[in-house]
Amino acid sequence: MQWETVIGLEIHAQLATKSKIFSGASTAYGAEPNTQACAVDLGLPGVLPVLNGEAVRMAVKFGLAIGAEIAPRSVFARKNYFYPDLPKGYQISQYELPVVGRGHVDIDLEDGSTKEIGVTRAHLEEDAGKSLHEDFHGMTGIDLNRAGTPLLEIVSEPDMRSAAEAVAYARKIHALVRYLEICDGNMQEGSFRCDANVSVRPRGQEAFGTRAELKNLNSFRFLERAINLEVERQIDIIESGGEVVQETRLYDADRNETRSMRTKEEANDYRYFPDPDLLPLEIGHAFIGEVMKELPELPDAKRLRFEKDYALNHRDALALTASRELADYYEAAVTASGDEPRLTANWVTGELAAALNRDALDISASPVCADMLGGLIKRIADQTISGKIAKQVFEAMWRGEGDADAIIEAKGLKQITDSGAIEKIVEEIVAANPAQVEQYRSGKEKIFGFFVGQVMKATKGKANPQQVNELLKKRLSS
């Protein structure tokens, strides 16, 4: 039987507000336990929530970026359940009326095509605290620093058909929230979390199969792996005559397996009802217009502009707009290069990307800044150095030895473009290798490379390769 995978994602993006969604306490990560939890976050008797306007602004930004309708009136509801790191015994969330309605994003597939993925809704809610099970010898520690951190829960339609598509969608949302500067996107710290609803069905069947919800997928790699594991598990069950049960499964990255957390029967009845402590959230046209003006250029628009203005191919433009930081870096480097967009694109997606990857660095932490890279490219363009020498210069810059000009100067890497000087060396090489000259002249033109190599060796790679070619050709055919 041919199986089709159906995937929908729920993404929780922690909003990058300074203070919490319903209190004035700081949201900074990594403080001593319970030092960033005020009376409201602790759920003390008598305290009340007050909505953080900045969180609303961020949610609206996101809504506008995915072409969604912003609800003129949305409602905060209480999701009731008991858990030690949930101080009030309920989470304030949005249920029936979310702030962001239906929208969509386009994802880029492996084969170069794009696919539209529907976003069902996005709503504001508060994060819970953390339960700490280590170091407490049979007890559980509770850290409420995270309690009340604003989250935007982004729910997709079940539009994805493979783990790769799910990853592409998650990356797209990740890029978007970072472009919008509403979330730092840090998956290890949990600022960007994905849950995946996965089911399979016989190809051609319209009805969905029974789904499992996968949790604890804190990297794109784990997301992909967990989905693939789950798809295999479900197909195995069905093919061996069993039935998939609706349940929540936890992904264990160490063992690379998923385990059942709870089944549908064990699921809570959250007894949602509108939170009487908060008024309905009303958003007018004026506010939406204001937020619209704050929207930065978004990834798709930026990619199109890169393709057009910098004459880049789709793949390079896509790679260079993957994050706002990378795109900004690229554009700054183009300027510093004296307008060499294609050469710059090659360097950013080539040498630079490889070096960052090798040292596991983010673009923002690159030891070679955009100006430095642009400076290097400028010297390639004006033929001060060859591309090959440029790689040496780049490595030296990476090691912190200064900018391109200083390194070229200090190491004497300046290209030899003096025809007379090159001619002299060509003459010597031809004279020293009569046998090879003979071979060349008798038609073995492949040996030409040997002469080029000899000249470059003699000049320590500094001779202008084009000139070397020309002069050698001229000399050998005379």
Next chain:
Amino acid sequence: MHTKNISELAAGLRAGEYSSVELTRHFLERIRRLDGGLNSFISVCEDAALAMARAADERLQRGGAGPLTGIPIAHKDIFCTQGLKTSCGSRMLDNFIAPYDATVVERLKRAGAVTLGKTNMDEFAMGSSNETSFYGPVRNPWDGDAVPGGSSGGSAAAVAARLTPAATGTDTGGSIRQPAALCGVTGLKPTYGRVSRYGMIAFASSLDQGGPMTASAADAALVLQAMAGFDERDSTSAEQPVPDYGAELEHDLAGLRIGLPREYFGEGLDAAVAESVEEAVGEYRRLGAEVVDISLPNTHLAVPAYYVVAPAECSSNLARFDGVRYGHRCEDPKNLEDLYKRSRAGGFGDEVKRRILIGTYALSAGYYDAYYLKAQRIRHLISDDFKHAFDRVDVIMGPTTPGTAFRIGERTDDPVSMYLSDIYTIAANLAGLPGISIPVAPVDGKPVGLQIIGNYFAEARLLNVAHKYQQVTDWHTKAPEGYL
């Protein structure tokens, strides 16, 4: 000193007839001497009170004193008071020292009022007789065998017995007005949103409202003046400006249109109470008011709707009392579930548990529409009833309660008969309207309350209407025997 009203006390302080410390000592001494039989206080904070009184005396000397500077006041134990036990009448919070002041407490402190202590109340404000308190029932100063009403029974009894010139209360379904009526004091429930709920331990958030309980309407105006106003810490508090309540007290009542809802004078109302209320209405006629018969046709739906909405909200509001961070925690919990079960089973009393169960049920999947949503629709119907009534009249009058104070123990086994004692007060909460109860002619020596309901933010009008009655009658000046 305890027979004087707040204005007179303030005048005495200003004139140097006595200091705030002396005044405070006087009331502390009365509490010590007289409260043993009443049980109206859960805690008395002598040292803190005297420190506040000394500060008030300095301010009186220095200048900058307001009408409440140096005036003692008691807070219902539902309001968080920094550094003082805030029990909410429950074993659950018997060990809870609030780390912050409720907005109401903070505002009254800023006005210079002196906190005497915290008054007894039904557990988590759930009750109409003060019998559900973990700290035992409060006795009605007019009749030691009778209840004071509830849930602000401690505040009502303390004011009635002149143990304090004023007290704060909260009203979710009648918890200020009903005990005010049964104890013969003046109790005002403001418009929902008029007084901040921050720091007031939530029972039913969409209904709860704090207000003053005093001997007279003029005193209530002074206390409300300090309590009312927008609070950025309470999203449901109103951004309406607060009028000068004192300045509005003396308006003439000629031409005032009073509506008498026929539903408030029907079956279930004690005949003598009805007579007493009608007599008071007669007084208003003599003051120039015009009396109109009106109808609030959905009145009979108020109690059932209330007993869905209030328990539903309480079931969620009381989830935070889980033994994890503060409050009662069972001994040696075996695991998390055991911790929850035994802490909550041991911390809450029966009435609270009953309401949590009702509310949890009403919010459950499959029942939500039939109960909670339907109850919300009834709230709209009830609000519409009032809206139509206020097109024709300025205020609505009727009895606050169907009868006078009942005996302690009389209704504890019959929750429904207990719930019906709030039958006339609940509708104002469901609609969010202000209401005041003032003492009128007693029946068999027991106080009777006249309830006056006004339109949204018409507190000034209510106080004016109540005050004019109190100028021509003296029921509000009467204190029970033994407490004069």
